[in-house]
Amino acid sequence: MSILNLALKGVSLQRNKMDDILEDIFKSKNTLEEIRLAAEGNKQLAIQLRKSIEEVQLELRMVRWNTQSHSKALGNNAYFYEGMSEYYLSELLRYNYAFRTEILYKHLELKKCLDENEMPRDNINRYLEKSNRYNIAHQRIRRIKKRITSTKSKEILFYIDGSVRDQGTENIASIFGIMIYDDDNRLIDKYFSTLEQWITAIKAETMAFFTTLLMIPPGKKCTIYTDCQNIINNYNLLTSNIIVTTTRDILKFSNNNAIWFNIKDLLEDQMLDIQLVKVDAHSHDILHNQVDKEIKDRYGLEYNLANTLVKYNAEQYRFPLVWNGHLVEMNIRWFIRLITRVEGLEKFLNLNRNKRYRSLDVEWNIVFLYLNKQEKEEKTFSSSKYIEKQKWMKVQRLIEEIPTIEQLKKSSYDIYRDFRCVVCNKKKEDFIHVWTCRYNRKKMKFIIEKYVERLRLFLLEKGIKDVTTKELFDLGVFGNRFTNDKLNFVDLIKGIFPSQLYKFILGKLGNNQKNSAVDMRINLLQYVFEETKIQIWGPRCELLNRLEKEYGITKQNKKKPDSMFLEEKREEITNRPICFNRRYEFLEGVRDGVLLVFFYYFTLTLVTVGKVLRV
Ligand SMILES: [Zn+2]
Structure with missing residues (x-):
């Protein structure tokens, strides 16, 4: 390769060597003009020349610099790479300089900021929702923390408690409270707040504990007094040196798992110096009783209290499970089971035949407990033919599908077309007529009287003497005529238990006798079932059997598919009105459960629903 100076503003070009002859011709020319002329006459020279610079051209195409230009940072003799802005390059140089001289650290003290572990974490901002300016919980907690930080007391004592009022009703309310003392038992401050959603006593206690952790300044020695064993257990579990609690473990907590994730995060802070002390629930600890009293005093005035709004922001539980906008705060598996069951109950209640129960008050948990009542000889995974048959009959009654003539018409219209009630002819x-047929009226009256007497005796056995038969009849649930707008004895035959009666019995027995009250009710339903079977349904079936024999109807006849009267049958069966009144939708039960009533009671109701629908 030779370097040819073309005298073009000090730029030289590199090219490959050509043939010797052509090289000689090339060298004899001094200017570009002369070379151009020579190449026009000599085609070989032109081709060879073009070829000789190809390689350099290729290289130049890859690395091309802009022409000389001016840069503020670099002065006049600056060459820029094509396509790259001048500013970008000068910025790059400036950053390079800044980092090399650690100018950023020196001037901005950024070194501190970059080291995440040394940065103090603001737990109050991290775990509490600021909400609107009318909610002062956030500010209150921050102020209390400041106050605790500035006290000279070596140790701080926290007394925490929480409670629920009117559980199971729409007026449910819950308040938790924290009272803070110094080591001379002088009150430093107190904090009270209400709860929303998933209200339970344990949640109130847990919230009190969580809020306390937010108030504790780093390094301060603190003792927390609580009467809630659940908090102590979970605390010991989370701070254990031996057991590691995983996300799965916490999700398996029966409730409040989202808050416990936050608490776990807070407890992992090594700066906290806390100790938990269990106070006996009915002890004479004056300070603990004081919190309890102050909470009680605030019921009825709870609208004055701020609502502590938690931000679920734990490292370990980044994406909490939400159902229709409500955080799921219970064991997830239980929750899914609950949803399925409520769905089942809703479907069941939406059936046309249950339209009355959508507006009448029924104690469903008693109904399902009665259906699933386990006999003594029965175990969870085994059953006998007899018990199975009993259950089947109970369910048949509940869904009004005992084999009445009208029911039989559905499968064997040919045979039963002209049949009427076998008792009154x-x-x-239909289902209701079986029990209200005028020829059965006397028997029914007798059964009802015996039922009421039995109930009275039950109560007497429990020491309740002042119940009169009249008082029981006045409840208005034992009518022997069927009406749509009231519960009556036909409902009891189906196994439906009226709320009025439920409340009456519970009122007489008192809340502490819940279990025996439940037993009593199931017993009563069982009694109605057996008595009506013996006195009314049994004799009726005998009559029908006799009649069938007379007509020579055999089992084979009944199994035959219908052939005649198909139109007539269809009309009779499909001409029944459909009722859309007060249908249940969108799992209202679950929603109510989340917002108002807690599930323990509700679950009981629903545990058995699934079973009913599976039958
Ligand atoms: Zn009749």
């Missing part, structure tokens, strides 16, 4: 025999 007059009316169509």
Whole structure:
């Protein structure tokens, strides 16, 4: 390769060597003009020349610099890479300089900021929702923390408690409270707040504990007094040196798992110096009783209290489970089970035949407990033919599908087309008629009287003497005529238990006798079931059997598919009105459960619903 100076503003070009002859011709020319002329006459020279610079051209195409230009940072003799802005380059140089001289550290003290572990974490901002300016919980907690920080007391004592009022009703309310003392038992400050959603006593206690952790300044020695064993247990679990609690473990907590994730995060802070002390629930600890009293005093005035709004922001539980906008705060598996069951109950209640129960008050948990009542010889995974049959009959009654004539018409219209009630020979025999047929009225009256007497004796056995038969009849649930707008004895035959009666019995027995009250009710339902079977349904079936024999109807006849009267059958069966009144939708039960009533009671109701629908 030779370097040819083309005298072009001090730029030289590199090219490959050509043939010797052509090289000689090339060298004899001094200017570009002369070379151009020579190449026009000599084609070989032109081709070879073009070829000789190809390689350099290629290289130049890859690395091309802009022409000389001016840069503020670099002065006049600056060459820039094509496509790259001048500012970008000068910025790059400036950053390079700044980092090399650690100018950033020196001037901005950024070194401190970059080291995350040394940065103090603001737990109050991290775990509490600021909400609107009318909610002062956030500010209150911050102020209390400041106050605790500035006290000279070596140790701080926290007394925490929480409670619920009117559980199971729409007026449910919950308040938790924290009272803070110094080591001379002088009150430093106190904090009271209300709860929303998933209200339970344990949640109130847990919230009190969580809020306390937010108030504790780093390094301060603190003792927390609580009467809640659940908090102590979970605290010991989370701070254990031996057991590691995983996300899965906390999700398996029966409730409040989202808050416990936050608490776990807070407890992992090594700066906290805390100790938990269990106070006996009914002890004479004056300070603990004081919190309890102050909480009680605030009921009825709870609208004055701020609502402590938690931000679920724990490292370990970044994406909490939410259902229709409500955080799921219970064991997730239980929750899914609950949803499925409420769905089942809703479907069941939406059936046309249950339209009355959508507006009447029924104690469903008693109904399902009665359906699933386990006999003594029965175990969870085994059953006998007899018990199975009993259950089947109970369910048949509940869904009004005992084999009445009207029911039989559905499968064997040919045979039963002209059949009427076998007792009175007059009316169509549907489910309600079986029990209200005028020829059965006397028997029914007798059964009802015996039922009421039995209930009175039950109560007497429990020491309740002042119940009169009249008082029981006045409840208005033992009518022997069927009406749509009231519960009556036919409902009891189906196994439906009226709320009025439920409340009456519970009122007489008192809240502490809940279990025996439940037993009593199931017993009563069982009694109605057996008595009506013996006195009314049994004899009726005998009559029908006799009649069928007379007509020569055999089992084979019944199994035959219908052939005649198909139109007539369809009309009779499909001409029943559909009722859309007060249908349940969108799992209202679960929603109510989240917002108002807690599930323990509700779950009881629903545990059995699934089973009913599976039958
Ligand atoms: Zn009749």
